[in-house]
Amino acid sequence: MAKKYERIADDLRRRIQANEYRPGDQLPTRDQLGMRYRTSPGPVDEALALLRAEGLVETLHGKGTFVRAARRKVQRTPDRYQWEKDRVSLSEDARRKTGAVEKDTGLEFDHLDFHAEYKIEPADGHIGDVLGVPAGAKILHRFYRTRARSEDAPVSLINSYLVYDMISANPDLLNADNEPWPGGTLHQLATVGIEVDRIIDRINTRPPNQEEAYELGIGPGVAVFVLQKTSVDTDGRIVEVSEVVMPGDRTEFVYTTQLNGWDSK
């Protein structure tokens, strides 16, 4: 016999796909499911945990478990990097008009909650390594959180690290009150003469910690993407590293690789 919690999960999954339960509908309560499948709460909970990890349902404590609307995934492509760089040379007004987050989500700025914190701290081993500076070097550590005010829109948590000595020439860059900075990090770096030449994306996946699960509005079983973004300037120096945490069930990365033709060789 198959495991009970898998049979329950399979049955509920089938019913959801057959539209017996529609997006927004509440599933039967734990006790009702326990009756239906003749089992104790344990297997029911485990089955629902599976469906949550798949992003099929979402549970609101004290309210119930609901079928999630198949949510369009937010696509993240590296096109945004060139787009951001091109914006650097625009007027402040033009830069202010729309930010990178709006470009991703299609949401207006008014519907976004934006939060930024700055801290100056010594590099720990890990950050020192990825920034290419010795541990203990002075680092500007910036933390960003964007949250959409409307119901289930995307969120991301960003930790960004800059080498203090590279950017301290412009004191405005050290003050979180200047966020959101029109034109973003690429423009901030431009104010101290840094031109970013290439950006390296490293993509990993792992389970969220408790805070991430809360902030991103996902269950503890839903994996997150961690994008480590390294910006290298025209002199080959690493000028920024940021770690972006995104919900795995609402995010898709898209990269296009253009190949050289057979003739062109």
Next chain:
Amino acid sequence: MAKKYERIADDLRRRIQANEYRPGDQLPTRDQLGMRYRTSPGPVDEALALLRAEGLVETLHGKGTFVRAARRKVQRTPDRYQWEKDRVSLSEDARRKTGAVEKDTGLEFDHLDFHAEYKIEPADGHIGDVLGVPAGAKILHRFYRTRARSEDAPVSLINSYLVYDMISANPDLLNADNEPWPGGTLHQLATVGIEVDRIIDRINTRPPNQEEAYELGIGPGVAVFVLQKTSVDTDGRIVEVSEVVMPGDRTEFVYTTQLNGWDSK
């Protein structure tokens, strides 16, 4: 008070990171942990499930739970695509020498288990959509599994879809016995005059199904990456779509974006 299973997980995580338990060591048994933390089996199991999802430990049924060696992640970059395309024009001997899998893993071919299955079938809705053909169109569906024979090396499961009419001119392409084909899919397509112009990678993450967890040697809590790779030829036709499933705890994607200079505009 924090949740009990989290306190257990945190404590064990701390002890592992402090090297109290070293890679390969067996953790105390469930009963012993139950004694140590004065709890019933439930919370202990849940704590270990967390650590498994993080890739920190691995459990062998009937044997015990062991600290996993911090495994070097396999990096996957799109450089391989140009490398594969360049190999198409080499001699069969040169192509035979090393395949793409070996390039990724650094392992010799002798240490890899390779398995291929071919099936000709009508496109279902999903595959028809991504291939850009009507549902029901004749499709060559190929399934590949590569498994490293040595202890904990990487594995991937690949489903590849080709439009039958595009490749049937070369009957060798319809026979799984010709796998592994020296030079891979790009060379196979070249034999029927198809030149791939660009490749689009779409990266998602989700929990594994039972079969994937077994084949990839991961617990059900470890997320997998799903890479959907779309190959477009020089005429703009979609010529292949493949879905590659890789273990999330042993894989890292790396993409570099070169930006246009400020001058060059």
Next chain:
DNA sequence: GAGTGGTCTAGACCACTGT
């Protein structure tokens, strides 16, 4: 307050591994 899910207890039995 009643209704919901989240966590835990203290067992039990089963499946798998080694001897």
Next chain:
DNA sequence: CAGTGGTCTAGACCACTCC
């Protein structure tokens, strides 16, 4: 066989939401 983890039982109490 004994030792391990996997699953389940039948409760219990707590935290949260809504009325």
